[in-house]
Amino acid sequence: MAKNAKQRTDIQIAICGSAGDGTIAAGDILKQAMAKAGYNVIAFDVYPPEIRGFGKCIARARITSEQVYSLKSESDCLVSLDDSHAIPHVPEVCKYGTVIYEDTPMSEMAEGTHISSHLASAQLPYGVAFREISERVTSSARSRNIVAVGYLAGLYDMPAEIFHQVIGRKFSGKPKELTDSVLSAFDAGFQTGAETFRLHFDRIGASRSKSKQSDLVMMSGNAATVRGCLDAGIDTFFGYPITPATTIMEMLAREMPKRGARLLQTEDEISAIAATLGAGYAGARAATATSGPGLALMSEMMGLGAMAELPAVAFVSQRGGPSTGMPTKTEQSDLNLAVFGVAGDGQRIILAPTNVEGCYKCAGKAFEMAEKYQTPVIVLLDLYLSNRYEAVELPVENPFSENCSKPVKKKPGKTKYSRFKLTSDGISPRAIPGDEDCMHTVTGLEHNEQGRPNDQPEIHQIMSAKRHEKLLTAVKHPGITISKRFGDKGKVDVGILGWGSTFGEILEAMIEARKEGIRCSAMKVVMLSPLPLGPIHAFMDDCGEVLVPELNYEAQFAALVTGATGRPVHRLNRVTGTPMRVREILAEIRRLAGQTEMIAAE
Amino acid sequence: MMNIHQPVYLEDKLEEVESSGKLAYRSQTLPTWCPGCGYFSIVEGVSKAMTDLGLNQKDTVCVSGIGCASRFPFFMNTFGFHSLHGRALPVATGIKVANDDLTVIVVGGDGDAFAIGGAHIPHAARRNIDITYILFDNGVYGLTKGQTSPTSIVGFKTTTTPYLNVDQPLNPLMMLLSYGASWVAQAYAGEPHHLTEMIEAAVAHRGFSYLHVLSPCVTFDKTSMTYKNLGMTVRPLPGDHDTSDFAAAMAAAQNTDLPQLGVYFAKERPTLADGLNEIAARAEATV
Amino acid sequence: MAKTEHYVIIGNGVAGSEAALHLRQRDQDSRITMVTASKLLSINRYVLPKIFSSSADWRDFLLHPPEFYDQQRISVRRNTWVTHVEPEQKRLILRHRESLSYTKLLIASGGGRYIPESLSEFRDLMLKFGSYEEARSVSNALPKGGHIAMLGGDMIGLDLARSLVHDGYKVTVVGDDYLFWPHHVDQEEKQKFVAVLQGMGIDVRSGIGVTSIEEGARNKPARHIALDNKETIDADVVLSFCGLMPSVAFMAGAGVDIERGVLVNPQLQSTDENIWAAGDVCQIWSPEENQYRFFYGWENVKKMGEIAALNMTGGHESISTFQDEKLIATKTGQIDSPFWQYG
Amino acid sequence: MNPSESRKIYLSENEDFSGSQSYGQRVVTPVRYSTDSRDIGWVEENVPCQSACPALTNIPAYIRMITEQRFGRSYELNRMANVLPGTLGRICSRPCEAKCRHGWPGNGEPVAICHLKRLAADFKSSGHRINESLFTPTGKRVAVIGAGPAGIAVAHDLSTLGHNVTIFEREERSGGMLSYGIPEFRLPRDILDVELQNAIRLGVELRTGTEVGVGEGQVRLSDLHAEFDAVLMASGAMxxxxxxxxxxxxxxxxxxxxxxxxxxxxxxxxxxxxxxxxxxxxxxxxxxxxxxxxxxxxxxxxxxxxxxxxxxxxxxxxxxxxxxxxxxxxxxxxxxxxxxxxxxxxxxxxxxxxxxxxxxxxxxxxxxxxxxxxxxxxxxxxxxxxxxxxxxxxxxTINDYLDMKLDLDRWGSVAISDKGMTSVKGVFAAGDFVHGPTTVIEAIGHGRRIAVDMDTWLMGRERRKLVVKIEPVEEPLRERAFDFIPRQEMPTEETGKRFKGLTNEVEKGMELEEAYEEAKRCYLCYHRYTIDVDNCIYCRACIEVAPRDCIKLVEGVEIKEDGTYGNLLEASKWDQVGAIWIDNNQCIRCGACYMVCPTKCISITKNEMFYHDV
Missing domain, CATH: 3.50.50.60 (FAD/NAD(P)-binding domain)
Incomplete structure (x- = not known):
């Protein structure tokens, strides 16, 4: 690697195969190893809903020395583990980019079904006997994917020993023979790759600058969420498997018991949220995780949480909807459900991080907020963010406070404890079972300050106001950026307002547009309920035109902003199940900047 | 393996399969289960049973929830309903109540049935709806990639029980017997001949019939309910087992270490339709 | 409407590339596919010796840039091996088990390095210099000003030798049977030409055989050659230049006539009416000499590519003019050969 | 013969030799002998080396024995088909290797079948004893003219069948072309002579230096015809x-x-x-x-x-x-x-x-x-x-030295009937004398078939029959990794040393280790993988682990004129999948499917085709 140490690194590698080929596992090893070797990595995997069968899987990883915000639309290298799926992706390989493919297929192939016939003149073919190498070394074709990773590593001079460590960790706990066999498959691939005569020009160059203190850690949005939970001191977790949130529970299941915390897989989402509320009532920091369909099931219980003023954190990773929709495709269409999906007036706090580091922040802060504002908090992720991998740098000091609960100040025993006491900020001092002399009942029925059922008109009016007003103070919650502006300061021609995972693409597009001389800036909104209206108004005042790109059909955020500000915005909506393309946003910015003729000139 | 030296000639076998007519019960879609999955025996067993019983495809509805096993209706050439997770029985109830002449076969997995859908089973059983519930038990969640299920054994390691499962598994046979199912039997996916016999008997039974099928998950269970383990432990119910003796059925159902295959309990009693007819009759009488 | 032709060309050397161009000119609607084992688009192999004197990468050796093939709608299937030809089905079977059908096929697979059987056991100790990759590995193995030994000394090798001596390398040629191949020179001429080569600074050991090649001792050059006159040579790289062997292994069993090369008539058509051959792979019937014979040299091979293309698209032209095949002593005391004349 | 007829043979009770393996009521080994055209057709199609061999050598079996280090047994398996294994292991024209499955496109290079034959002979223990199964003496006398490969093969077989054989040979030594045509640097004579001797030691009388003809001191064919019960012409094409x-x-x-x-x-x-x-x-x-x-x-x-x-x-x-x-x-x-x-x-x-x-x-x-x-x-x-x-x-060939007129075919060679007999009753002919110059292995193969014909004629009934012995195999004997072992090269003498005399053998023989490696390469094509369709749940676990396109969803099968199977017709739609079937032509006998089948419906049998004593 030393020979290219001065060169910048920006390589995007796509591995494409059929479900069951080990495509995702191969991509995982690649990105883990490269992050460990000190590179910035952004990665995102696409896979089908079936476990096996014949769906397409693609693992893409962009390995860079500089900070970037999204994947590139062109990859530098495509590895095909299944030609039928990879052939449509050949055009996404750049000029002098490489296509690596199986050169020893199992059966006879009809004309045109082998990927080698689809390469453009300027793309470079590397045919490799993945299957034969795997069978030769391990007596089975199963390790083709590992051979492919080894080949990549050898071909690009990546550090083999770091891959060994990553593979060793991935297979820890498995029989030693299996690990050895996988390592030998890697080595055989590596050797083949290293011996291959190189024709490509992109190289792994410098790693990221050493300005920062701590190491980069490669993690997915879900993993960062889990780290946030753990750093915030999560006590209990109840969940039910659902793509793409399942991995949150899986990772917590590994980590929580180590800290004396408890996790239970309940029989369904209904009981998961119920148990979460119960644990919150008992004073625990409790959470659940689900996706849109699970959130729909939980709506009823969410209402209970709002009504009974119980803390609960729900991580909701969105996927294509409605209904079962597209379980393994990304979308940002559960915003309405999260904001509005409840019986009655049941507002709650909603945070939507925009990158992996934000997942960590929002997860931890969600516990603080749930506890402080005594309400369910939904952290709205989506599949692209949950499964996207970035190399992140976690703070050395734990940024989350241990206890944010408003304590009961009165000496117990003197006056009767009012669980729902009206206060200036709307937040009532909260006691939990075990606190002396603070016994009370929570209920889903409308109730008075003491928590007794009460359906008098003025009570419902007052208590409704109390429950909504206490949330407004959440926009000033310390230690979390709930909105932020990037790019040009002052008046700009185009402003882009974004939320969630799409903001990475928005940033890249904004940077490109500024390079083209367009005055523009971008603002991310992290807290979606209640909305930080002040900064949003200020931003919109500065912008000639406002663009809201988001991955849903109904322009849910645009409608939310328009509804809250009364100002029109331009909508850009895509529901392809894939992340938005930078060039689509860029084209829209150009159009809004009145530069349509530039596009025509191109 | 004494049949090993019996000659097998492809031509003869193809002729046999062709003339049996079982292929007419299959759809054109190749099943998408993991190769080796016990669930393949559902299609094979149900097709053969329907062939033998001479059921008409158009008068049959296959209903399922969500889960690996619940893919089943897609692979059958009958009416099918692939509903929501755990909600297959309510859907089937609706269909059966609407049209008593239909043969309704519900297929589900252990998670679909005993976790999210657990609340529905007792009610379907006690009402004695005339449907057949074939439960493919593989003791693990396959579709969400290997989590523990209500029938996972103690000590089973899954992604959500990394420190081993501590929960006692359910005993579905005892549950169903105690829920009042009027026909309860057990089969094993690795013995397709017996499975077919059982499906035939289950469909033929008038009332709620529950067939528990032990079916290995080849992808996520490499240690407990494998073909190897089950193959060594399963055995037939004793020849003198009395299917009308509830206590004997409960006693036999307790033996989970050596699962016994065959009909545990069978007793005719009025079905939901009978009850509805009776209510209708009473109502008529008040006019 | 006539059926769209699919011309498939095996090989992307001079003959194949030339044929592809002319096919496109003559038939705008057709599909043209070139199949080559190389990972690269066509390389101008005549300028390969420059690899020793410049830091250029492979793009600088390309005959045409990649865009050219896109414009000409010529698909170049690289890294692809033909294992056999099935003329009855009109298709090729590729090594990766894919089939490729054609309506007309041109075999222009050229010639591979021939190693005399007597040297075959030292095969692994000799490098090749046919492709860009091979040339690069030779240049990697050769230290600055290093010593290169050539066995055989055919015209391709002497061309490289010329260039290497010019760039300051030491070159020793050991050869007898294949010296000046494919030219036939008698003993007297041979002496004369050897003297010319010596004058250029090439050390020629004529009339001597090789007994063995071994890996060099420690701190010595990588190769140690023992000669049958008891002399020895220590060199960094050993190359063999004993002429070419037509690459026709994939034609075995196809039913098309082969002797050493593919046998073709003067119109370059083989015994199968849909298969033509051009370049170093074909043996052309010469009515004047009453025998099949090879024609070498850039000008000849290029011409063959053109004529094959003409005839594949309905023409009926015979190979008639050839470069003079004699090895020439020029007026300035140098030697010249069709091998050394290229554009 | 139409298919149903050829299959009926199998169905008749008399032809099922399984009973011979019984001990009381209990079957000792579940072995079955079949003469069904589909089973014989299977071997002919699926064991390409054996069917390419004119002598029908049971090649997979003898190679398997080498991997088990049972060289003597390997040699004997060879000798069942070909009485001169050490000889043929050096000079055979190897029609088998041209057909070897390992050499098919995409599979690599053929197994060095011939070299392995030689190695079995080389490595068998010095105390190795030959096995012969002998019939009781019949009292019949047979004259064999010519001690070349065909004559020797016939003489050997007839002597084990209990007949009294006398060979008449013109030269001083037996062996024909083997002794007189092939140079010693390819075939050392000590090896040849021992094998020739072993072939005829069971009571065959060898009269060398005795020429058949019409001249002075020569033996006349008509005399032999009168004196012996049968005469075989095997004087080659010299x-x-x-x-x-x-x-x-x-x-x-x-x-x-x-x-x-x-x-x-x-x-x-x-x-x-x-x-x-x-x-x-x-x-x-x-x-x-x-x-x-x-x-x-x-x-x-x-x-x-x-x-x-x-x-x-x-x-x-x-x-x-x-x-x-x-x-x-x-x-x-x-x-x-x-x-x-x-x-x-x-x-x-x-x-x-x-x-x-x-x-x-x-x-x-x-x-x-x-x-x-x-x-x-x-x-x-x-x-x-x-x-x-x-x-x-x-x-x-020349036949003008005979004093009896034998009908000739249109190429001028002696014509023989389906049963090996010439136009003169009791006079048979075999080898190059019939076919003109062919190969040694063809001569031996032809000789063996003629020997069966002669015995049938002499005894009035068939005492040896081509059968397939089908025997269950407990587990696959191969690993996929074996397929990637490269073909082992036969070491040869340095060119310099070859010219010291005429007898310095060029091919020096392999080391033991190389022989094992080479033997492991054999796919063991005689292993037949069968799916029990009744017990199959169509789960495709076998297809999943298959190393190549060898297991197929099948809706039909071509039936050839002789009753054997042709290509499998593959199904793409679920409602047409009659069976999942192993295409034994594609199968490389790795055993992966056998290990993975959930209902244990895949069985492996060893299918060995040979002439069986009835």
Whole structure:
């Protein structure tokens, strides 16, 4: 690697195969190893809903020395583990980019079904006997994917020993023979790759600058969420498997018991949220995780949480909807459900991080907020963010406070404890079972300050106001950026307002547009309920035109902003199940900047 | 393996399969289960049973929830309903109540049935709806990639029980017997001949019939309910087992270490339709 | 409407590339596919010796840039091996088990390095210099000003030798049977030409055989050659230049006539009416000499590519003019050969 | 025969030999013997090496024995089909290797079947004993004319069948072409002699130096016919084919016989091996394209020929000789020139041979034997000088020495019926004498079939029958990794040392380790993987683990005219999948499917085809 140490690194590698080929596992090893070797990595995997069968899987990883915000639309290298799926992706390989493919297929192939016939003149073919190498070394074709990773590593001079460590960790706990066999498959691939005569020009160059203190850690949005939970001191977790949130529970299941915390897989989402509320009532920091369909099931219980003023954190990773929709495709269409999906007036706090580091922040802060504002908090992720991998740098000091609960100040025993006491900020001092002399009942029925059922008109009016007003103070919650502006300061021609995972693409597009001389800036909104209206108004005042790109059909955020500000915005909506393309946003910015003729000139 | 030296000639076998007519019960879609999955025996067993019983495809509805096993209706050439997770029985109830002449076969997995859908089973059983519930038990969640299920054994390691499962598994046979199912039997996916016999008997039974099928998950269970383990432990119910003796059925159902295959309990009693007819009759009488 | 032709060309050397161009000119609607084992688009192999004197990468050796093939709608299937030809089905079977059908096929697979059987056991100790990759590995193995030994000394090798001596390398040629191949020179001429080569600074050991090649001792050059006159040579790289062997292994069993090369008539058509051959792979019937014979040299091979293309698209032209095949002593005391004349 | 008829044979109780394996009511090993055309057809189709072998050698079985280190057993399995394994292991033309599944496109190189045969012979213990199963004496007497490969094979088989055999041989030693035609550097005589001796030690009487004919002191066929119950003609094809020269007038003497330093290759070799002193000049031409031509050239190199050239009518591509053999000859300095035919032999004024006038050829169409025709190009004559010319363009049979008239076929050879008999009752014929010059293994294979025919005729009933022995196999015996072992090369003598005498064997034999490695490469094609369709749940677990496209969803199967199976018809739709079936033609016997089947419906059987004593 030393020979290219001065060169910048920006390589995007796509591995494409059929479900069951080990495509995702191969991509995982690649990105883990490269992050460990000190590179910035952004990665995102696409896979089908079936476990096996014949769906397409693609693992893409962009390995860079500089900070970037999204994947590139062109990859530098495509590895095909299944030609039928990879052939449509050949055009996404750049000029002098490489296509690596199986050169020893199992059966006879009809004309045109082998990927080698689809390469453009300027793309470079590397045919490799993945299957034969795997069978030769391990007596089975199963390790083709590992051979492919080894080949990549050898071909690009990546550090083999770091891959060994990553593979060793991935297979820890498995029989030693299996690990050895996988390592030998890697080595055989590596050797083949290293011996291959190189024709490509992109190289792994410098790693990221050493300005920062701590190491980069490669993690997915879900993993960062889990780290946030753990750093915030999560006590209990109840969940039910659902793509793409399942991995949150899986990772917590590994980590929580180590800290004396408890996790239970309940029989369904209904009981998961119920148990979460119960644990919150008992004073625990409790959470659940689900996706849109699970959130729909939980709506009823969410209402209970709002009504009974119980803390609960729900991580909701969105996927294509409605209904079962597209379980393994990304979308940002559960915003309405999260904001509005409840019986009655049941507002709650909603945070939507925009990158992996934000997942960590929002997860931890969600516990603080749930506890402080005594309400369910939904952290709205989506599949692209949950499964996207970035190399992140976690703070050395734990940024989350241990206890944010408003304590009961009165000496117990003197006056009767009012669980729902009206206060200036709307937040009532909260006691939990075990606190002396603070016994009370929570209920889903409308109730008075003491928590007794009460359906008098003025009570419902007052208590409704109390429950909504206490949330407004959440926009000033310390230690979390709930909105932020990037790019040009002052008046700009185009402003882009974004939320969630799409903001990475928005940033890249904004940077490109500024390079083209367009005055523009971008603002991310992290807290979606209640909305930080002040900064949003200020931003919109500065912008000639406002663009809201988001991955849903109904322009849910645009409608939310328009509804809250009364100002029109331009909508850009895509529901392809894939992340938005930078060039689509860029084209829209150009159009809004009145530069349509530039596009025509191109 | 004494049949090993019996000659097998492809031509003869193809002729046999062709003339049996079982292929007419299959759809054109190749099943998408993991190769080796016990669930393949559902299609094979149900097709053969329907062939033998001479059921008409158009008068049959296959209903399922969500889960690996619940893919089943897609692979059958009958009416099918692939509903929501755990909600297959309510859907089937609706269909059966609407049209008593239909043969309704519900297929589900252990998670679909005993976790999210657990609340529905007792009610379907006690009402004695005339449907057949074939439960493919593989003791693990396959579709969400290997989590523990209500029938996972103690000590089973899954992604959500990394420190081993501590929960006692359910005993579905005892549950169903105690829920009042009027026909309860057990089969094993690795013995397709017996499975077919059982499906035939289950469909033929008038009332709620529950067939528990032990079916290995080849992808996520490499240690407990494998073909190897089950193959060594399963055995037939004793020849003198009395299917009308509830206590004997409960006693036999307790033996989970050596699962016994065959009909545990069978007793005719009025079905939901009978009850509805009776209510209708009473109502008529008040006019 | 006539059926769209699919011309498939095996090989992307001079003959194949030339044929592809002319096919496109003559038939705008057709599909043209070139199949080559190389990972690269066509390389101008005549300028390969420059690899020793410049830091250029492979793009600088390309005959045409990649865009050219896109414009000409010529698909170049690289890294692809033909294992056999099935003329009855009109298709090729590729090594990766894919089939490729054609309506007309041109075999222009050229010639591979021939190693005399007597040297075959030292095969692994000799490098090749046919492709860009091979040339690069030779240049990697050769230290600055290093010593290169050539066995055989055919015209391709002497061309490289010329260039290497010019760039300051030491070159020793050991050869007898294949010296000046494919030219036939008698003993007297041979002496004369050897003297010319010596004058250029090439050390020629004529009339001597090789007994063995071994890996060099420690701190010595990588190769140690023992000669049958008891002399020895220590060199960094050993190359063999004993002429070419037509690459026709994939034609075995196809039913098309082969002797050493593919046998073709003067119109370059083989015994199968849909298969033509051009370049170093074909043996052309010469009515004047009453025998099949090879024609070498850039000008000849290029011409063959053109004529094959003409005839594949309905023409009926015979190979008639050839470069003079004699090895020439020029007026300035140098030697010249069709091998050394290229554009 | 129509399919149902050939299958009925199998269904008849009498033909099922399974009973012979019983002990009381209990079957000791579940072995079945089948004569069903589908089972025989399966072996013929799926064990390509065995069906390519004229002697039907059970190749997978003997290679398997090598991996088990049972060299003696391996040798015996060879000997069941071919009484001279050590000999054939050196000089066989290897039709099996050309058909070996391992050599099919994409599978790599064929297994070195021939070398392994030799290695089994090399490595068997010095105390190895031969197994023979013997019938009781029948009292019948048989005369065999010619102690070449065919004669020896027949004599051996008839003697084990209980007949009394006498061989009449013209030369001083037995072996025919083996002893007199093949140079010792390819076939050491000690090995040959032991095997020949072993073949005829069971009471066969060998009368060497005894020529059959009509002359003085020669034995007459009619006498033999009268004295013996049956006579076998196996005198081979020991007459050289005359050189047809374009410029030779009618009635002119054959110049090959007339000129000094010009000779037929066959005579050259036979005389050499009779012990005569042979000489060649410095510049030697050999005309011809077969093994004999190659052998002549290589012998000539050893006798001091410096420039030895073989001249072919066609080209190297089309001559019926192993590529290895051509390579070795070239390494020894032999030059091969193609597309030329001798038109005339040149002499100087004194009548001494000086060289050859050739005519240039071009290739013509394909001939029936799979070779190419050569067509002379008019006016393309050219001359080349040489000192010695050896002509080895072919051999033929002669039958004019017999005093009984036997009907001939249209090629001039003796005609025989389906049952091996000539037009004279009781006179049979086998080997090259019938077919003209073929290969050693063809002669042996033909001899064995004729021996069965002769026995049937002598005894009035069939006592040996082609059967398939089907036996269950407990587990797959191979690993996929074996497929990637490269073919092991046969070490050869350094070229420098080869020329010290004529007897220095060129192929030196492999080490034990190399032999194991090579043996492991064999796919064991005789293993048949079968799916029990009744018990199959169509789960495709087997397809998942298959290393190649070998297990298929099937809706039908082609039935050939003889009742055997052709191609499988694959199904793509679920409602047409009648069965999942293993395409044994694609199967490389890795055993992965067997290990993974959930309902244990895949079985492996070993299918061995051989002549079985009834």
């Amino acid at each position: 007459e050289a084919t005359p050189l047809p020269l374009r410029e030779l007038g009618d009635g002119e003497d054959d110049p090959v016989r007339a000129l000094e330093n010009v000779e037929y290759g066959l005579d050259f070799l036979v005389e050499l091996h009779r012990g005569e002193k042979k000489k060649v000049g410095k510049r030697v031409f050999v005309v011809g394209a077969g093994f004999t031509a190659l052998d002549c050239a290589r012998v000539a190199r050893r006798l001091g020929g410096e420039e030895v050239t073989i001249h072919l009518r066609t080209t190297e591509e089309y001559i019926p000789v192993e590529k290895d053999e051509i390579f070795e000859a070239k390494r020894e300095g032999v030059v091969i020139r193609g597309l030329r035919t001798p038109a005339a032999l040149l002499t100087d004024d004194a009548g001494n041979f000086t060289g050859v006038r050739f005519v240039q050829n071009r290739l013509g169409g394909w001939r029936q034997n799979g070779r190419r025709a050569a067509i002379a190009i008019e006016g393309s004559e050219f001359e080349e000088e040489c000192d010695t010319l050896l002509v080895a363009i072919g051999q033929r």
